[in-house]
Amino acid sequence: MEKVVILGTGPAGLTAAVYLARANMNPLVIEGPEPGGQLTLTPEVENFPGFPEGIMGPELMDNMRKQAERFGAQFKRGWVTDVNVANRPFKLSVDGLGEIVTESLVISTGASAKLLEIPGEKENIGKGVSTCATCDGFFFRGKKVIIVGGGDSAMEEANFLTKFASEVQVVHRRKELRASKIMQDRAKSNEKVTWALNKTPVEMVSDDLKITGLKVRDNETGEEETIETNGIFVAIGHNPNTAFLKGKLDMDEKGYILVEPGTTNTNIPGVFACGDVQDQKYRQAITAAGTGCMAAMDTERFLEGEAVHDWSQTL
Incomplete structure (x- = not known):
């Protein structure tokens, strides 16, 4: 059984992996069909702090991954087809990997490009x-x-x-x-x-x-x-990659995961959401990374027994 599984390898998922690995949580990171997320499609990132001359998106993502691996994060390639978060431990069905059981789950699956849906596209x-x-x-x-x-x-x-x-x-x-x-x-x-x-x-x-x-x-x-x-x-926007979670977590009408304000807590204790999968307002690399940090800290506290209440009952 895993302590924590992270779904997605954009700036949110990789930041969560860095923090959780440094906390000796040995996170398992599941990469989907687009490792690195949207930033791998970005030619030059000029607004990520720490790079006065800018940095190529793929290079930034590669650096984040190497940093997470340095502290012990594990990476496996697979496609999550179903999740069972009704009871802990949670169970994930992953093409190519089979069933994975975990005590906690960080969802950072991001968003995918929208199409025009017109003839000939x-x-x-x-x-x-x-x-x-x-x-x-x-x-x-x-x-x-x-x-x-x-x-x-x-x-x-x-x-x-x-x-x-x-x-x-x-x-x-x-x-x-x-x-x-x-x-x-x-x-x-x-x-x-x-x-x-x-x-x-x-x-x-x-x-x-x-x-x-x-x-x-x-x-x-x-x-x-x-x-x-x-x-x-x-280039008309994106849809959150949450189809496999429909009916499992609280979402808005567009499919973005709802979280407790100021946290990454979903309505299911032990399941956390970060990055573009729960953010349709800012959608920046730095805000995604920030929520990845938050998700890691929320996860660590949860596993240590500091945040086990169901917040949805108190809102």
């Missing part, structure tokens, strides 16, 4: 449609690409893509962008970035081999046009 992923500029930007050197979205992620990816593409056109369904001012200013000052605002994507067009265009509808006139492009990058 899913069937062209890998044929010119991508949700990862860092992964696929290199393949569009000297070509025209489109980024769909209006938030910070879209602006960051638009700027990154200009390192390779000859033109990056931002398509957004609203007149105004949702991105922070600094991110908007960076994109707007980049001469390779062009804009198609107040236009709704309705279809991704291909020649059966590769993407050739994005059909959009003007929200004022209702007229449709096809913007020619060699690639389309979708």
